[in-house]
Structures are given as C-alpha cells and as structure tokens.
Amino acid sequence: MSKGTILLAAGGTGGHLFPAEALAHALNQRDWSVHLATDERVERFAANFPAEEVHRIRSATFGSKNPVALARALWTIWGGVRQASAVIRRIRPAAVVGFGGYPTLPPLYAATRRGVPTLIHEQNAVMGRANRALASRVSAIAGGFLPEDESVAGARTVITGNPVRPQVLAAAATPYAPSSAGTPFRLLVFGGSQGAKFFSDAVPQAVARLSSPARGQLVVTQQARADDAERVKAIYAELGVRAEVSPFFTDMAAHLAAAHLVISRSGASTVSEIAVIGRPALLVPYPHALDHDQAANAAALAAAGGAEVHPQSTLSTERIAALLSAAMAEPQRLATMAAAAKSVGRPEAVRLLADFTEAIASGRSIEDFRKEARA
Numbered sequence: 274m275s276k277g278t279i280l281l282a283a284g285g286t287g288g289h290l291f292p293a294e295a296l297a298h299a300l301n302q303r304d305w306s307v308h309l310a311t312d313e314r315v316e317r318f319a320a321n322f323p324a325e326e327v328h329r330i331r332s333a334t335f336g337s338k339n340p341v342a343l344a345r346a347l348w349t350i351w352g353g354v355r356q357a358s359a360v361i362r363r364i365r366p367a368a369v370v371g372f373g374g375y376p377t378l379p380p381l382y383a384a385t386r387r388g389v390p391t392l393i394h395e396q397n398a399v400m401g402r403a404n405r406a407l408a409s410r411v412s413a414i415a416g417g418f419l420p421e422d423e424s425v426a427g428a429r430t431v432i433t434g435n436p437v438r439p440q441v442l443a444a445a446a447t448p449y450a451p452s453s454a455g456t457p458f459r460l461l462v463f464g465g466s467q468g469a470k471f472f473s474d475a476v477p478q479a480v481a482r483l484s485s486p487a488r489g490q491l492v493v494t495q496q497a498r499a500d501d502a503e504r505v506k507a508i509y510a511e512l513g514v515r516a517e518v519s520p521f522f523t524d525m526a527a528h529l530a531a532a533h534l535v536i537s538r539s540g541a542s543t544v545s546e547i548a549v550i551g552r553p554a555l556l557v558p559y560p561h562a563l564d565h566d567q568a569a570n571a572a573a574l575a576a577a578g579g580a581e582v583h584p585q586s587t588l589s590t591e592r593i594a595a596l597l598s599a600a601m602a603e604p605q606r607l608a609t610m611a612a613a614a615k616s617v618g619r620p621e622a623v624r625l626l627a628d629f630t631e632a633i634a635s636g637r638s639i640e641d642f643r644k645e646a647r648a
C-alpha cells in the first residue's frame with residue numbers, strides 16, 4: 274500500500290533533474306508515490322523519471338534588472354504559485370522536495386504557504402540562487418557538496434551527498450581495469466548535461482598531436498553539442514581514431530564504467546558519479562558558472578587524489594596532448610587515481626536523502642534525524 278505522495282521539483286538542467294530521479298526511484302521502492310513538477314526544458318532528460326504524473330509549472334528567472342522585465346517575471350512566477358497550489362491541493366503531498374533551478378520557486382513557495390513540509394537539496398559546494406531564495410522558508414536543507422561545518426551549513430542542513438541514479442550504483446560494481454599495451458585505451462569526454470563546446474574544439478586537436486601508436490590505442494567516446502558533433506566525428510575519422518560522438522549519451526553510467534580516463538566539466542552530479550564508480554578524471558571547471566563554482570565541487574575529489582583540476586585557461590591543445598599521453602603511459606597511476614576517487618564516493622547519499630525526506634514528511638525534528646543517522 275502507498276505511504277502517500279511526495280512531490281519533487283526540479284528544473285533547468287540535467288544536473289538538477291538527475292538527483293531528483295535518483296530520489297524518486299528510492300521513494301518508489303519505499304512505497305511512496307512520486308510526482309514531478311518541472312519545466313519544458315528539462316523534459317528531454319525526464320525519459321526515465323518514475324513519476325506518477327509530471328506537472329509543468331510556469332516560472333521565470335530574475336535575470337534582468339529592467340523593471341518591466343522584472344515585473345513580468347514576478348507575474349509569471351505568481352501564476353506558477355497558483356498553478357502549484359492547485360496541484361498541491363489535489364495530490365496532497367506529505368512533503369515537497371526541491372532540487373534547485375528557478376522552476377522550483379513556485380512549487381516550494383506554494384508548499385510553504387500551505388504548511389506542507391519542505392526540503393531543498395543543493396547539489397553544489399555553493400548554494401544556487403533559487404535555493405538561496407527559498408532557504409529561509411523551507412523546513413530543512415540537504416547538501417551534496419555544501420561544507421560539512423554546521424556553522425557554515427546552518428542548523429537545518431544535513432549533508433547527505435548527491436544521490437546518483439540506479440544505473441550508476443550498478444556500474445560501481447565494475448572494478449577499474451588498467452589499460453595495457455596492445456589493448457584499447459578508452460577515453461570518455463563530456464561536458465555535463467548541456468555539452469561543452471570547449472572540449473569539441475580542443476580535444477580532437479589534442480588527439481591529433483599524439484604519437485601514432487597512442488592514437489592507434491585510443492578509443493574515444495565524446496559528447497559534442499548537436500552543432501559540433503559532425504565536425505568532431507570528421508576529425509576523428511580523418512585521424513583514424515575510433516570514436517563514438519553524440520550530443521547526449523543515455524547510458525552514461527556504462528560509459529563511465531568502461532573508461533580508462535574521463536575528461537569532463539565538474540558539475541555536481543558529474544563529480545559524484547565519477548567518485549561513486551571510481552574512475553580517474555581530468556576536470557575542467559566551467560569558467561562562467563553563474564551560481565556554482567565547479568572548482569569547489571571538484572575540490573574533494575582532487576584533494577583525495579582521484580582527479581586533477583585544470584582551469585580551462587591553462588589548457589592549450591599542446592597541454593591537453595601532454596596530459597593525455599602522460600596518462601596513457603602510466604596505467605598504474607590512473608589505477609591509483611581510480612581507487613582514490615572511489616574512496617570519496619557517496620553511494621549511500623540516495624538512502625540518506627530518502628531517510629531525510631521521510632523524516633521531514635512525518636514531521637520529525639532535524640535533531641532527532643541527525644541522532645538516528647549517526648546511530
């Protein structure tokens with residue numbers, strides 16, 4: 274029998290939606306019925322989201338300082354609050370859990386007005402704008418990479434880590450197999466849920482600089498935005514490098530598990546998945562992030578020795594080629610990095626966040642929850 278309904282709210286990018294999807298699977302397993310409130314942009318990532326119903330809620334961002342644009346944004350958000358209120362009245366959730374992004378503003382705000390218990394999960398080391406706007410109103414806050422220090426995180430915050438999807442947890446069972454001479458070296462390159470033009474421009478050019486035996490050993494799996502994919506494919510074909518290029522891989526967990534080396538941005542889920550599966554990575558933080566400093570997300574993984582962080586401004590094609598050929602020549606170093614990455618992975622995050630959600634839904638105090646979680 275169903276324990277009741279939990280409404281999850283996530284919008285914007287895959288980085289907000291995938292942790293929500295991970296929690297949804299765990300809640301379903303615990304006999305909760307899950308609904309999702311989101312926006313159109315995120316729907317392309319929602320194919321595997323196990324929601325009983327998906328509610329499209331209007332929202333807007335306060336991106337502009339222009340008073341007319343601001344008034345229009347407020348009006349749209351207010352419309353979203355009324356829409357979300359109607360949904361909440363109908364489905365009567367025991368709790369509403371937000372994962373950041375401006376589409377979560379109306380459902381979380383509506384829930385707090387209606388006295389429904391609320392939780393927000395912040396994936397990043399630095400809190401995003403939507404979550405900052407909601408933080409003082411919600412019942413509790415869960416953190417992925419927020420600092421552990423309670424004086425920073427606040428008394429209502431519990432650090433759960435970032436929940437990863439079931440496929441990622443399953444892929445974590447595949448041990449790292451170091452490459453050896455004469456066998457393929459699998460390089461996985463991706464930029465996050467939206468892709469990254471920088472990697473499409475830089476990595477194929479770096480591969481062109483590798484020695485011919487190194488190029489022969491290399492098998493590349495690279496995400497490239499739709500506009501760049503053909504160009505990237507053509508360069509690898511010309512170089513005779515085996516490559517699979519796509520704007521979005523739906524089986525990322527399998528690609529991570531197969532990789533000898535990952536080159537990627539350091540969005541919160543990306544870093545969390547690399548750690549849970551345990552693969553060596555060269556991380557290139559997105560240099561123009563609005564809210565979250567991706568360098569901070571990557572810090573724990575780098576400090577443990579599981580990844581190297583390379584600011585984009587330092588990465589000429591020569592430099593990438595040098596990093597890549599050094600990595601290919603040192604399989605044991607990569608194996609050590611893989612083990613170090615795994616040592617800071619948090620596969621238990623999804624269980625902890627599900628426990629926290631149930632505690633909030635049943636009105637238990639955060640203090641009690643902390644005590645139980647420690648016991």
Ligand SMILES: CC(=O)N[C@H]1[C@@H](OP(=O)(O)OP(=O)(O)OC[C@H]2O[C@@H](n3ccc(=O)[nH]c3=O)[C@H](O)[C@@H]2O)O[C@H](CO)[C@@H](O)[C@@H]1O
Nearest residue numbers: 286287288291396465466496521522525540541542543565
């Ligand atoms: C530019 C920007 O603002 N990025 C933010 C955005 O990143 P973004 O949306 O890229 O989020 P993350 O890096 O956290 O997650 C990317 C997710 O997409 C998946 N994936 C990626 C490529 C692919 O082909 N297939 C696939 O499944 C990854 O496995 C991962 O689960 O949200 C994150 C979480 O709030 C933030 O940390 C990032 O700073």
